[in-house]
Amino acid sequence: VGITLANPKHWTRTFLLSLVEYGFPGAIYPVNRGGGEIMGLKVWPSLADIPGDIDYVISLVPAGGSADLISHAAAKGVKAIHFCTAGFSEVDLAGGAAREEELVRLARSKGIRIIGPNCMGIYCPRTGLSFQPQFPREHGPVAMVSQSGGNAIDMITLASQRGVRFSKVVSYGNGADLNESDFLEYFARDPETSVIVLYIEGVKDGRRFRQALDKASRAKAVILLKGGLTESGTRAAAGHTGALAGQPLLWEALSRQINAIPVFSMAEAVDLMAAFQHGFLPPGRRVGLLGTGGGASVLIADTFERHGLVLPPLPPALKARLLEFSHLAGNILENPIDYSQTAWESDKLARAVRLVGEWDDIDSLLCFPRPGWQSPGSAALWAEILYTMLSAGKKADKPMAVLLEPGVTPAAAQQVFPLIEKSAQEGFTVFYSFADAARAIRRLVDWGARRHV
Amino acid sequence: VGITLANPKHWTRTFLLSLVEYGFPGAIYPVNRGGGEIMGLKVWPSLADIPGDIDYVISLVPAGGSADLISHAAAKGVKAIHFCTAGFSEVDLAGGAAREEELVRLARSKGIRIIGPNCMGIYCPRTGLSFQPQFPREHGPVAMVSQSGGNAIDMITLASQRGVRFSKVVSYGNGADLNESDFLEYFARDPETSVIVLYIEGVKDGRRFRQALDKASRAKAVILLKGGLTESGTRAAAGHTGALAGQPLLWEALSRQINAIPVFSMAEAVDLMAAFQHGFLPPGRRVGLLGTGGGASVLIADTFERHGLVLPPLPPALKARLLEFSHLAGNILENPIDYSQTAWESDKLARAVRLVGEWDDIDSLLCFPRPGWQSPGSAALWAEILYTMLSAGKKADKPMAVLLEPGVTPAAAQQVFPLIEKSAQEGFTVFYSFADAARAIRRLVDWGARRHV
Helix, strand or coil: EEECCCCCCCCCHHHHHHHHHHHCCCCEEECCCCCCCCCCCEEEHHHHHCCCCEEEEECCCCHHHHHHHHHHHHHHCCEEEEEEECCHHHHHHCCCHHCCCHHHHHHHCCCCEEEECCCCCCEEHHHCECCCCCCCEECCCEEEHHHHHHHHHHHHHHHHHCCCCCCEEEEEECCCCCCCCHHHHHHHHHHCCCEEEEECCCCCCCCHHHHHHHHHHHHHHEEEEEECHHHHHHHHHHHCCCCCCCCCHHHHHHHCCCCEEEEEEEEHHHHHHHHHHCCCCCCCEEEEEECCCCHHHHCCCCCCCHCCEEECCCCHHHHHHHCCCCCCCCEEECCCCCCCCCCCCHHHHHHHHHHCCCCCCCCCEEEEEECCCCCCCCHHHHHHHHHHHHHHHHHHCCCCEECCCCCCCHHHHHHHHHHHHHHHHHEEEEEEEEHHEEEEEHHHHHHHHHHHC | CEEEEECCCCCHHHHHHHHHCCCCCCEEEEEEECCEEEEEEEEEECCCHHCCCCCCEEECCCCCHHHHHHHHHHHHHEEEEEEECCCHHHHHCCCCCHHHHHHHHHHHHCCCCCEEECCCCCEEHHHHHHCCCCCCCCEEEEEEEECCCCHHHHHHHHCCCCCCCCEEEEECCCCCCCCCCHHHHHHHHHCCEEEEEEEEEECHHHHHHHHHHHHHHHHHHEEEECCCCCHHHHHHHHHCCCCCCCHHHHHHHHHHHCCCCCCCCCHHHHHHHHHHCCCCCCCEEEEEEEEHHHHHHHHHHHHHHHHEEECCCCCCHHHHHHCCCCCCCCCCEEEEECCCCCCHHHHHHHHHHHHCCCCCEEEECECCCCCCCCCCCCCHHHHHHHHHHHHHHCCCCEEEECCCCCCHHHHHHHCCCCCHHHHHHHCCCCCCCCCHHHHHHHHHHHHHHHHHC
């Protein structure tokens, strides 16, 4: 593996740092004309000086030096180069598009495949390849194909803290040689992957992509975040990855005909990744809700119903059973159940969650303990409430998720992030807001319904 | 002020604690049959034992003891009682509604007004009255009328950290005597209030409320969060405050005819409170965006346009001026401007913000620095970027707001909350997500347009 390092303070240092800190097990050869030593590794003046063959090159040379790099790499038997380098088709006015075409032509003539240019490359936990040092070491069922390196990092970061683990992620930028269809076709066949997340700005070959998407969606869950659906988004995408984006109607038709799950933000994509990772797959629209907060219960009910979900009324018999051991005043024994006055008593809370979990009229259960909000709850007390919900929820025969809001106050962030981590470790999907939860559940239900047609 | 304290570990202790810690300047008389001392104050066995007159009573006696309390209070010249007590019309099956009617009849016969029952009462910074110890001491232009005490606390908490300050807040629960229309009429006339936030579950007198809302909306900005718009929300509201909610069509018609700003969540209400507090009032739909992140720029553009906002393309002349001192590769000089590669150089960032601030084609400017996301940025570096944006933004002749995402990672929360506080202190409106920002700007523009018809 060869790496060029110009300015040692430049952010691109993160590539070498990632390999070293993440613990890539193979040989790493930093390359820079200046030579010397870095992070305990000898810096080689050029690819030619490295003894033996090289499999893969991560290139940071400027756009102008990329052609030379390909020739040197070919001489060392390199099979693929990841060009982080920007300055190609995304800056067309400076002749970038022509430079990019020339690069691909040259690489193909030498039998070398290109990832990029203008991207972050590959994260593959199994082989120890990563483009950020802090990405999780464990692998999992989710693959990601992202035209944007920044969005890939953001989604991996968000998803990781919710317990999502990845098989492979590729940030492919301008996609000059290997493009979105190549990666999608690969992941559709990849036995390590059961969920595919796509962040796409523009597609090189519409017909091929459509076929690849159709095939992948029949075999696996595919989450599709399309960037550049609007006029200004298209302009931004052109400047970002040189993509010819746009055509919102075409994309809308595509997601109607193919059972991929369309989302409009990274947060929405992450909600679904978490649900698939933890197997939170509600078979229908009927939801049971249990948590704390009267006003919150009113708003959560409105939010869920506005997203097309159904909150069946609590049957009198179930209400009566709850009343055998729960307070009347201060609780609301409807659906949502506001259990504020009794949630502090763990044995009763566990019984309530189990009773609701056995309720036949619902397809899934969402608990909203709401730590971090109001003063009476200490961190320990909220943790106790959450753990009680989780352990009772494990015994429920309904898929259960939890709602935890980390971004509301500084105190909430401190209290809630550890609880999110704990929930994820216990195998639960966590949503960060009422609307996020409702939107995700609705999408999962719709996806499941179309899948079984 | 009289307070009854039964169980010293009960959460209702928060009422006395709030008065003491918040620093209520008048005399506070805790009342409990047991007597003794609490928080350095003598506990009086009954209202009758307190020397002299009492203005205001905060009652925690159980529903059954409320009638007696009114009689005792009348003997002491009390003018108003806030009944925190639950167990009235919200639990109708237990005879609560009849008990509530009786309570009001008795109070009126004695010339006493009731706030509640089943509520948190009054927060009024000027007079030192508060129902949470940590609420801000400073007063401001925003009044809130909330049927839910929990939602009032949540909204005050969220809004405070964004720099919003309140004239008066009333949580009025079941509204048995004084109700939403009384408070709305009061705030429409209150010279200390220019923005009114309503969280309403049910309305006692539709015609009166409609008139009060119309009048208030002509004089002031009115933000309306209606709880119980759906079937299940209505059931929750009935169990929460005994409200007869529902009738979504009626509410939709109401907000079309009256220029109140309808919102669907507490977070949305808070976004608008912050905008009014800081005078972020875009006169039109055209927005200029400047921040860091290429993929983020694509998605922010899509989000804004999907919410009906307009992102005019960057004029060639402005682009040329930016290019005089900004990098080409790695930045995107469109609208949004992705300034990732140059944002670290403060003087250039300041020039860029000023140039965009002078751009005639936009009505407002939103900066999205995105601290807390990716590894290269240290906290100090991000703070520098934000402060540069804020000080350049102050000189811009366009309303400017900033986007900061506190809830994305634990590290982000630690970095971002102090930056949110700083931005608010400097008089800037902060939004927490792309979608939140777009939704709020759209609502502000629509509200302003209807206001000037």
